[in-house]
Each structure stands twice: as C-alpha cells, then as structure tokens.
Amino acid sequence: MVAGVLGLHRWIPNSPGQVGSLVENFLPWAGLAVVLLLVLALVRRSAVALVAVLLPVAVWTHSFGALLLPEADPGARDLVVVQHNVSDENRDPAGTARALAAAGPDLIALEELVPPALSVYERTLAAEYPHHAVRGTVGLWSKYPLSGARSVDIKPDGIAEGWSRGLRAVARTPHGEVAAYVAHLPSMRIGTGGLASAWRDESARLLGRAIAAEETGALILLGDLNGAVDDRGLRPLASQLNVAERGFAFSFPASFPVARIDQVMARSATVGHLRALPATGSDHLPVAARVSLEPPR
Known part of the structure; x- marks a missing residue:
C-alpha cells in the first residue's frame, strides 16, 4: 500500500473531497511509514518482511532521494x-x-x-x-x-x-x-x-x-x-x-x-x-x- 501510494498517487481519485491532491501535498512524509515498516520487520526478525520493505524504500528513493543530495557547485550563470x-x-x-x-x-x-x-x-x-x-x-x-x-x-x-x-x-x-x-x-x-x-x-x-x-x-x-x-x-x-x-x-x-x-x-x-x-x-x-x-x- 505504501509503495502504491508513492508510485501510483496519480491514480488516487480526487472525489470525494480532493483526496488525491491532499495526499500529494504530503507524499514525502510517506518515508515515515517506510521507516516504521522497517522497524516492525526487524522486531519480528522476518526476512520476508525485510525484503518486502525494499519495495517502498526503492519507490521513495526514486521519487525523493535526489532531494537529499548536497548542493552542486555554483555556476557562472x-x-x-x-x-x-x-x-x-x-x-x-x-x-x-x-x-x-x-x-x-x-x-x-x-x-x-x-x-x-x-x-x-x-x-x-x-x-x-x-x-x-x-x-x-x-x-x-x-x-x-x-x-x-x-x-x-x-x-x-x-x-x-x-x-x-x-x-x-x-x-x-x-x-x-x-x-x-x-x-x-x-x-x-x-x-x-x-x-x-x-x-x-x-x-x-x-x-x-x-x-x-x-x-x-x-x-x-x-x-x-x-x-x-x-x-x-x-x-x-x-x-x-x-x-x-x-x-x-x-x-x-x-x-x-x-x-x-x-x-x-x-x-x-x-x-x-x-x-x-x-x-x-x-x-x-x-x-x-x-x-x-x-x-x-
């Protein structure tokens, strides 16, 4: 579900109540859900759960990972x-x-x-x-x-x-x-x-x-x-x-x-x-x- 919300948020219907737009304004915070899932997988010591968590990790990283990179050197223009x-x-x-x-x-x-x-x-x-x-x-x-x-x-x-x-x-x-x-x-x-x-x-x-x-x-x-x-x-x-x-x-x-x-x-x-x-x-x-x-x- 977390990976689906992150990767397929455009498919979330906007009716009723503009739900799609509301979700899209807070998408980066889905990373907290990913962390929670990772903690639960570690607590349960479940190899299957750890592998499954890789999916939302990959989707979040693809969507927002570049925003964490350091600032590039200033250019002349x-x-x-x-x-x-x-x-x-x-x-x-x-x-x-x-x-x-x-x-x-x-x-x-x-x-x-x-x-x-x-x-x-x-x-x-x-x-x-x-x-x-x-x-x-x-x-x-x-x-x-x-x-x-x-x-x-x-x-x-x-x-x-x-x-x-x-x-x-x-x-x-x-x-x-x-x-x-x-x-x-x-x-x-x-x-x-x-x-x-x-x-x-x-x-x-x-x-x-x-x-x-x-x-x-x-x-x-x-x-x-x-x-x-x-x-x-x-x-x-x-x-x-x-x-x-x-x-x-x-x-x-x-x-x-x-x-x-x-x-x-x-x-x-x-x-x-x-x-x-x-x-x-x-x-x-x-x-x-x-x-x-x-x-x-």
Missing part, C-alpha cells in the same frame, strides 16, 4: 532568488526585509504586501535592490533593471474585483533577459468535506496559460502556490516548468513546516538547490534557490 509570503499580519516588515537581503539574492519575490508595510519594504530594500515592481499584493525586487512590468490576471470566477495577485516583469541580468513571474494562488481549505481547492486550481490554470504564452525564453516563477509540486492541481505549471532538483525546503507553517507550498520553478533554466531560510515575522518560511540559466540537460 547562476542567479540566487528568494521567495517569501511575508504575511499581511507581519509585525516586523523591516526585520523581514533585512533577513531576506542577508541571503544575498539577485531577485526577491514577496506576497501579501499591504500598506503601510509595503512602504517599509520599499525603503529597507531600496539600497541593495534599486529596481522593483508591485502589482496588487505581490512584488518583485531586483538588483538588475526591470522592464515590461504588468499584472497577470489569475483571478478565479467568484472572487471580488480588486483581487490582484499576479505580476510579470523582465529582468535584464548579466546573462540575458529573464521573465520573472510572481504569483499568490488562492488558499486551500481542509474541512469536514475534505480539501477545497477549486479556486486554487482555476488560478493555476490561468497562470499556466499566461506562462505558455510568454515569449521571453528564460522564465522563473516565484510564488506562494498553496500546493506542493506533486499536487495535481498545479499540473498546469509543473508540466511546463522545471522544479527544484535538491532540497525539501518545507515552508509552511513556519512553526512546524510540513509542506513546501512556496515554490521556485523555471523554464529554459534549472532550479538547483532549494532551501528554507530562518523564520521571519510571517507564518511562512522564506525559501531561497539557485537558478542556473543554462537550460536543463
């Missing part, structure tokens, strides 16, 4: 990027901004930007990140010039007007132009009826269409996507973008992270090591990634 949902209830926006800048990124993507905290981020980051664009509640800060900044309409039907959580801009880096997308997809809710993700899924489809139409070759997506990369609701994005090759980087909730819902994805580029940064005043952890502008092999 690498960019460091940081993604963070800073929380609209953050009581220390200045401290959060300084913590993010201390990671030395080239690009910083922020969500849940609200006044008056927005002006604090702008002032605090201005010296090191002179170029920035904000649309609605999402923003991008860059060491390099930005052009073509515009909103990206990812608003699902049924959400009130004025909801704006998508941004696109082109960063002119030393290695060429890169289209940077910042997005904050609607939240999922877990209730008695299961997982409610219809708005999130619709928003992901809209964002996927915008990315598919993007003419700039190299592209980086940074955002709070409210789902893990294995979540079928994010397939419109994961099917056309590369995801992190190293690092689990669980980002939510900050007090005890159990899932990575803050993502860095790329096209015509490779997302290398992804890591969680120390907690700020947000309920999310920031994540930092090294993105190579060399296309994946």
Whole structure:
C-alpha cells in the first residue's frame, strides 16, 4: 500500500473531497511509514518482511532521494532568488526585509504586501535592490533593471474585483533577459468535506496559460502556490516548468513546516538547490534557490 501510494498517487481519485491532491501535498512524509515498516520487520526478525520493505524504500528513493543530495557547485550563470509570503499580519516588515537581503539574492519575490508595510519594504530594500515592481499584493525586487512590468490576471470566477495577485516583469541580468513571474494562488481549505481547492486550481490554470504564452525564453516563477509540486492541481505549471532538483525546503507553517507550498520553478533554466531560510515575522518560511540559466540537460 505504501509503495502504491508513492508510485501510483496519480491514480488516487480526487472525489470525494480532493483526496488525491491532499495526499500529494504530503507524499514525502510517506518515508515515515517506510521507516516504521522497517522497524516492525526487524522486531519480528522476518526476512520476508525485510525484503518486502525494499519495495517502498526503492519507490521513495526514486521519487525523493535526489532531494537529499548536497548542493552542486555554483555556476557562472547562476542567479540566487528568494521567495517569501511575508504575511499581511507581519509585525516586523523591516526585520523581514533585512533577513531576506542577508541571503544575498539577485531577485526577491514577496506576497501579501499591504500598506503601510509595503512602504517599509520599499525603503529597507531600496539600497541593495534599486529596481522593483508591485502589482496588487505581490512584488518583485531586483538588483538588475526591470522592464515590461504588468499584472497577470489569475483571478478565479467568484472572487471580488480588486483581487490582484499576479505580476510579470523582465529582468535584464548579466546573462540575458529573464521573465520573472510572481504569483499568490488562492488558499486551500481542509474541512469536514475534505480539501477545497477549486479556486486554487482555476488560478493555476490561468497562470499556466499566461506562462505558455510568454515569449521571453528564460522564465522563473516565484510564488506562494498553496500546493506542493506533486499536487495535481498545479499540473498546469509543473508540466511546463522545471522544479527544484535538491532540497525539501518545507515552508509552511513556519512553526512546524510540513509542506513546501512556496515554490521556485523555471523554464529554459534549472532550479538547483532549494532551501528554507530562518523564520521571519510571517507564518511562512522564506525559501531561497539557485537558478542556473543554462537550460536543463
């Protein structure tokens, strides 16, 4: 059963209650079940059970083992990027901004930007990140010039007007132009009826269409996507973008992270090591990634 859930999770039906998506957001934790099975096999001193445990071990290793490998050496065409949902209830926006800048990124993507905290981020980051664009509640800060900044309409039907959580801009880096997308997809809710993700899924489809139409070759997506990369609701994005090759980087909730819902994805580029940064005043952890502008092999 454990091996089946790991290897055949796409076959788990989503009805009722979006069960398939719910399972896919916590797939890495199936490794705990594998460890438990191994302990039980050792306690029972059962050779048959030990051999049987090799199946889920193999499937888990195939699915997630590469994420445990160490970070590769930096390349000449690498960019460091940081993604963070800073929380609209953050009581220390200045401290959060300084913590993010201390990671030395080239690009910083922020969500849940609200006044008056927005002006604090702008002032605090201005010296090191002179170029920035904000649309609605999402923003991008860059060491390099930005052009073509515009909103990206990812608003699902049924959400009130004025909801704006998508941004696109082109960063002119030393290695060429890169289209940077910042997005904050609607939240999922877990209730008695299961997982409610219809708005999130619709928003992901809209964002996927915008990315598919993007003419700039190299592209980086940074955002709070409210789902893990294995979540079928994010397939419109994961099917056309590369995801992190190293690092689990669980980002939510900050007090005890159990899932990575803050993502860095790329096209015509490779997302290398992804890591969680120390907690700020947000309920999310920031994540930092090294993105190579060399296309994946």
